Amino acid sequence: MNRKSQPTRDRLHEIIFGADTPAGRAFDIGLMILIIASVLAVVLESVGWIHDQYGPWLRAFEWVVTVAFTIEYLLRLYCVDKPWRYARSFFGVVDLLAILPTYLSVLFPGAQSLLVIRGLRLLRVFRVLKLAHFIGEASELMTALRASARKIIVFLGAVLTIVIIVGSAMYLIEGEEHGFENIPVSIYWAIVTMTTVGYGDMAPHTPLGKALASIIMILGYGIIAVPTGIVSVELAGVAGKKSLTARACPSCGAQGHDADAKHCKFCGAEL
Numbered sequence: 001m002n003r004k005s006q007p008t009r010d011r012l013h014e015i016i017f018g019a020d021t022p023a024g025r026a027f028d029i030g031l032m033i034l035i036i037a038s039v040l041a042v043v044l045e046s047v048g049w050i051h052d053q054y055g056p057w058l059r060a061f062e063w064v065v066t067v068a069f070t071i072e073y074l075l076r077l078y079c080v081d082k083p084w085r086y087a088r089s090f091f092g093v094v095d096l097l098a099i100l101p102t103y104l105s106v107l108f109p110g111a112q113s114l115l116v117i118r119g120l121r122l123l124r125v126f127r128v129l130k131l132a133h134f135i136g137e138a139s140e141l142m143t144a145l146r147a148s149a150r151k152i153i154v155f156l157g158a159v160l161t162i163v164i165i166v167g168s169a170m171y172l173i174e175g176e177e178h179g180f181e182n183i184p185v186s187i188y189w190a191i192v193t194m195t196t197v198g199y200g201d202m203a204p205h206t207p208l209g210k211a212l213a214s215i216i217m218i219l220g221y222g223i224i225a226v227p228t229g230i231v232s233v234e235l236a237g238v239a240g241k242k243s244l245t246a247r248a249c250p251s252c253g254a255q256g257h258d259a260d261a262k263h264c265k266f267c268g269a270e271l
Contacts, residue, residue: 012079013250016072031072035098035121038065066102073099081251085267089252094121144234151230159223163190166216173209194220 018024038061044050045058073095077083086092097117167187174180179202180189189202193216204210251269263270 085252147234166190
């Protein structure tokens with residue numbers, strides 16, 4: 001359907017997805033204020049004395065905000081040509097998760113605490129403040145992470161193999177009398193030690209166990225640097241590409257297009 005014959009939808013799209021007009025900017029700033037207020041209300045409600053005195057008011061405010069976000073979400077779906085594509089996008093999923101907990105709390109009391117996920121919606125601040133270069137940097141990071149995924153999976157597989165072997169060995173060396181009750185518990189110790197977290201709830205007592213622990217500690221420092229190096233190499237490979245803009249596609253609502261792009265790289269619609 002030709003968008004020129006849909007002035008209402010075009011106007012809604014300009015307000016809801018656009019940040020270059022006074023109306024769009026005002027809408028997004030108001031939305032962010034509402035998001036911050038709703039997250040703050042959820043946090044305050046978890047405080048005992050505040051819940052006792054102002055619980056009903058906070059809950060009422062929570063429902064008002066949820067209804068407002070629900071209307072906004074439906075309007076976002078309405079004013080794009082491909083609503084299903086937007087619904088499956090990152091912000092589409094976040095927008096949906098921002099309203100579900102309140103409705104779920106009717107069946108599962110306490111689920112409203114998950115409303116803090118609304119904080120993710122504040123990522124729109126990069127678009128509202130016209131910080132398009134941040135969108136470009138985020139896109140480069142995501143590209144590097146996707147390119148590094150297979151290498152990191154192989155690396156994690158090797159680490160998992162090491163901690164299983166070390167955990168099993170430590171179980172045989174230390175035994176239950178020193179707190180290594182079984183192999184899963186020993187693997188937990190190996191993970192905590194290799195990642196240099198060191199909770200201290202378990203520790204080897206025998207000379208052989210301490211020697212093995214020392215090796216794992218030293219190995220842990222080297223292992224931590226590997227994922228960083230993998231991602232850094234990929235980041236260097238994607239650096240220097242075309243800068244991206246914050247323009248939203250009128251069809252699917254996606255952002256992060258090249259400055260000279262004529263069509264959406266996600267759905268192919270004309271920008």
